[in-house]
Amino acid sequence: MEHPTWHNVHPDFRLNDIPLNFEGITKIGQNLIKEGKPFEKSIGDFLLDWASDDSTIKVQTSGSTGKPKTIVLKKEQMVNSALATGAYFKLEPRHKALLCLPCTGIAGKMMLVRAMILGLHLDYVEPSSTPLSNTNKTYDFVAMVPLQVQNSLKDLFKVKKLIIGGAPVDSNLRNKLKTLSVEAYETYGMTETITHIAVKRITGDSVNSFETLPHVFVTQDDRGCLVIDAPKISDQKVVTNDLVELISKTRFKWLGRYDSIINSGGIKLVPETIEEKLSSVIKSRFFVAGIPDETLGQKLVLVVEGNSTDGREQLQAIKESKTLSKYEVPKEVYFVKAFSETATKKINRQKTIQQIA
Secondary structure (H helix, E strand, O other): OOOOHHHOOOOOOEEOOEEOOHHHHHHHHHHHHHHOOHHHHHHHHHHHHHHOOOOEEEEEOOOOOOOOOEEEEEHHHHHHHHHHHHHHOOOOOOOEEEEOOOOOOHHHHHHHHHHHHHOOEEEEOOOOOOOOOOOOOOEEEEEEOHHHHHOOHHHHHHEEEEEEOOOOOOHHHHHHHOOOOOEEEEEEEEHHHOEEEEEEEOOOOOOOOEEEOOOOEEEEOOOOEEEEEOOOOOOOOEEEEEEEEEEEOOEEEEEEEHHHOEEEOOEEEOHHHHHHHHOOOOOOOEEEEEEEEOOOEEEEEEEEEOOOOOHHHHHHHHHHHOOOOOOOOOOEEEEEOOOOEOOOOOEOHHHHHHHHO
């Protein structure tokens, strides 16, 4: 009887310099669960799940755009996703990669899958905001969230190819990356699409639109939202709530979330578009949101992470910058000492808003 594809661990696969075949994955998974730190236990849990005869894996969504939910992914399709990433980024056996994301989410799990399938030499470190600070190694391929990238700018010379996901890359961070030697890409994807299905080059010959990975095609629905056709990673088309400008069947510009549109006095405002404009003015983490208002229905407000300062000064600086139209200027500014976050370190907007309510 032929083994399923996910049992075919590449002979060059290494985990923290330890060569592992299929049987070795089970053994080290058991050791990590028994003796590892909490973040290592989640790695062990996933390795045992992957080594089992079950053809599917349960994964929890991040909850950044709604309530967290558990979805079921086919291992065969996770293999296909890993192969597509390998082809797009020209990853070769024995290339060095770093896992610095929690293995509780799909992004961390897929770094392990890519390593096992493509034969990468994968190191893992405890997820933190500065994952490169304690290593002198150079890595061919690393995945991070924007906060980690922001805090690792001085260490990115250790990385050849960097993919950034979990949240949009703002113009401030993008401009900083363009001055560095790292080959950096912003990614678009979700748990349902087994991480990224499209990427946008930030450094070098940068572009302002996302390009899909091999065997992925995109259209729009009647709302203007992205529809993903990727038969190798999903049995059905994935209808998203992401507003896009469609350029071709393999290219699109991301505009924002349909379900986050703010209707303020009849004017429809897209938070992500406003945030992109504000990212050149505000250096702290921030977001804009709509809160109930008797006159406008929803009132546009700005929420900034940090110790409380004068919101009037912040608004005045925004107005003087002339980056926003008159409708896009927030009515009020709120300061929150620390944003609420999801388990995968994304900003939990809903919980943060509750802090100021």
